[in-house]
Amino acid sequence: MAHSVLIVDDASFMRMMIKDILEKNDFEIAGEAKDGQEAVELYKETSPDLVTLDITMPEMDGIAALKEIQTFDPNAKIIMCSAMGQQAMVIDAIQAGAKDFIVKPFQADRVLEAINKTLA
Helix, strand or coil, rough: CCEEEEEEEEEEEEHHHHHHHHHCCEEEEEEEEEECCCCCHHHHHHCCCCEECCCCCCCHHHHHHHHHHHHCCCCEEEEEECCCCCCCCHHHHHHHHHCEEECCCHHHHHHCCCCCHHHH
16 A cells, blocks of 8 residues: 655645655655644644655744644654755754754655655
C-alpha cells in the first residue's frame, strides 16, 4: 500500500515540485496546505504517514506547526523543508522532533532518500 504524504509549503510551485517527485514514486498525496494552521487541520483530518513541512510560512510557521502536530501525535513523521541559510531554524526543528530536512531547490533523490529513511 502506498504511503500517504501531506505537503505543506506557502509556495504552490514548491508543493507542485514535491508532489511530482512523490507521485512518480508511487506515494499517495494526503493533501496540500499553504500554511502551518492549514497543515495542523489537514493532519487531523487525513492522518498521513509523513509530512513535508516548509519552515518559513505566513499565519503559522513550520516549527510552530511541527510542535502543534506533535501535541496530539507524538509519533508524527515530519521532514522540514528549508531554503539555504536557514540552518539555525533547521536545528530548532530537529530539536523539536523533525525527523530530517531537505533543502530547496529540491533534488528528487534527496527528497526520496529522506522520506524513505524516515518511513523505514
